[in-house]
Amino acid sequence: MGIALQSFATVAEAERALSASGAQYLGGGTLVLRALNEGDVAVEHLVRVTDAAITDIAIDGGRARIGAGVTMTAVARHTGLEAIASAARAVGGPAIRNMATVGGNLFAAAPYGDFAVALLALDATVETGGADRPIEAFLADRAAGKSSPIVTSVSFALPPPGSFRFRKVSRVKPKGVSVLSIAAVIETAEDGRVLAARIALGCMAPRPMRAKAAEAALAGQPMTEQGVAAAVAAVAEGIDPITDAIASAWYRAEVLPVHLRRLLLE
Amino acid sequence: MPKVPVQFTLNGEEKAEFVDSGATLLKALRDKIGDHSPKGGCHQGTCGACSVLVDGELKLSCLVLAETCQGASVTTAAGLAENGVLHPLQRAFIDGFAAQCGFCTPGMLMAAKSLLDRVPNPTRDDVVEAISGNICRCTGYEPIIQAVLTAARANSQNAA
Numbered sequence: 029m030g031i032a033l034q035s036f037a038t039v040a041e042a043e044r045a046l047s048a049s050g051a052q053y054l055g056g057g058t059l060v061l062r063a064l065n066e067g068d069v070a071v072e073h074l075v076r077v078t079d080a081a082i083t084d085i086a087i088d089g090g091r092a093r094i095g096a097g098v099t100m101t102a103v104a105r106h107t108g109l110e111a112i113a114s115a116a117r118a119v120g121g122p123a124i125r126n127m128a129t130v131g132g133n134l135f136a137a138a139p140y141g142d143f144a145v146a147l148l149a150l151d152a153t154v155e156t157g158g159a160d161r162p163i164e165a166f167l168a169d170r171a172a173g174k175s176s177p178i179v180t181s182v183s184f185a186l187p188p189p190g191s192f193r194f195r196k197v198s199r200v201k202p203k204g205v206s207v208l209s210i211a212a213v214i215e216t217a218e219d220g221r222v223l224a225a226r227i228a229l230g231c232m233a234p235r236p237m238r239a240k241a242a243e244a245a246l247a248g249q250p251m252t253e254q255g256v257a258a259a260v261a262a263v264a265e266g267i268d269p270i271t272d273a274i275a276s277a278w279y280r281a282e283v284l285p286v287h288l289r290r291l292l293l294e
Numbered sequence: 295m296p297k298v299p300v301q302f303t304l305n306g307e308e309k310a311e312f313v314d315s316g317a318t319l320l321k322a323l324r325d326k327i328g329d330h331s332p333k334g335g336c337h338q339g340t341c342g343a344c345s346v347l348v349d350g351e352l353k354l355s356c357l358v359l360a361e362t363c364q365g366a367s368v369t370t371a372a373g374l375a376e377n378g379v380l381h382p383l384q385r386a387f388i389d390g391f392a393a394q395c396g397f398c399t400p401g402m403l404m405a406a407k408s409l410l411d412r413v414p415n416p417t418r419d420d421v422v423e424a425i426s427g428n429i430c431r432c433t434g435y436e437p438i439i440q441a442v443l444t445a446a447r448a449n450s451q452n453a454a
């Protein structure tokens with residue numbers, strides 16, 4: 029039996045087609061096609077949206093809105109998104125980045141989802157059905173196994189210059205699957221003390237999670253060896269890392285504080 | 295198996311075929327059209343042997359539905375030589391012993407071409423990054439990196 033591809037000009041039409049059994053949304057297809065090649069028999073129709081708006085990037089008044097169909101390559105090359113280009117470049121090799129979309133990354137289970145980790149640190153909102161929802165609520169629904177309507181875009185306040193940090197750790201050089209990834213938005217006052225910090229972790233749960241204990245421990249501290257020590261000590265609170273062929277949960281938990289410390293002091 | 299029509303340009307030639315609905319571009323190219331230059335190594339996106347250019351962008355043909363290439367321009371390693379003259383990348387790969395078993399070579403060539411199309415004078419790091427999605431089990435990568443750098447120099451000399 030073949031897989032039927034259905035293309036729709038609007039999100040609303042695609043949404044209706046997705047309510048049929050055996051239907052799945054097709055973004056860039058890097059995970060969907062991989063599953064089909066491996067013999068996923070649950071899928072009968074692939075549904076895609078051809079509306080060009082889903083591949084738009086708009087920067088306006090300090091906020092960025094990125095269409096769900098925008099590829100990692102397009103994010104990495106966009107001059108208005110330089111601050112977060114490092115996170116887009118961390119996904120796969122060049123061919124994967126030409127295919128992998130922002131929307132698909134929100135659904136990728138660990139060890140994937142490096143860009144979603146960045147979006148979580150940016151406190152992005154996820155647009156479905158014309159409404160923006162906090163990414164934390166979106167990810168919580170994903171965790172609860174709720175099926176999602178089509179994501180049309182993500183948006184976030186562009187981080188102040190120098191405040192966004194990102195690190196992906198992999199064992200294959202130059203590129204490989206994540207042992208872990210960390211994204212952080214850290215705003216400091218003039219005296220160098222941390223005003224506000226958001227830290228997001230990849231591979232520390234099946235989906236990206238915030239390191240809230242570490243964030244709290246960092247507030248008011250200077251970004252020095254001593255200043256970050258409490259945050260580094262607290263980062264493992266609440267984690268439940270994945271185990272896969274790349275690394276065990278134990279290993280991931282052991283190296284997480286090391287990499288957070290390096291990220292904060294870089 | 296239901297069939298769907300798909301029409302695209304392959305290495306400058308118009309192609310119109312009926313492919314199995316849900317067939318990948320890799321399958322359409324190899325099993326339908328008879329272009330065997332893209333290789334199926336893993337069918338998971340991890341080896342890069344199936345790399346082709348779709349409208350000038352490097353894609354993994356094992357993860358692309360043939361139907362989504364309707365109207366596109368597809369370039370494979372089989373289209374690199376012109377009028378019987380090898381592409382500078384192919385020449386450099388041969389001269390530099392950058393192919394042993396050769397299974398990765400068409401994918402490496404396309405990844406390298408995609409780089410040189412945008413960055414004619416790449417650094418070594420650019421080359422390493424450009425082929426980072428392509429696995430080679432034979433050469434240890436060094437001859438491939440050198441061949442791409444050599445081809446880039448040959449290109450820029452020709453242009454000068």
Ligand SMILES: Cc1cc2nc3c(=O)[nH]c(=O)nc-3n(C[C@H](O)[C@H](O)[C@H](O)COP(=O)(O)OP(=O)(O)OC[C@H]3O[C@@H](n4cnc5c(N)ncnc54)[C@H](O)[C@@H]3O)c2cc1C
Nearest residue numbers: 055056057058059060120128129131132135141142179339
């Ligand atoms: C070789 C290889 C290497 C990879 N390396 C990395 C890596 O380093 N880092 C990383 O983060 N990921 C990696 N990935 C995983 C994947 O490529 C990315 O996560 C990518 O962003 C997924 O996007 P996609 O558009 O290809 O998703 P698709 O495969 O199209 O879709 C994935 C899932 O999301 C759903 N979906 C997609 N878009 C939407 C939408 N707009 N609304 C609702 N549902 C949607 C689909 O129905 C499907 O369930 C890799 C994959 C491969 C094959």
Ligand code: FES
Nearest residue numbers: 335336337342356
């Ligand atoms: S066959 Fe496509 S990446 Fe291996």
Ligand code: FES
Nearest residue numbers: 394398430431432
């Ligand atoms: S030459 Fe054999 S895999 Fe590269």
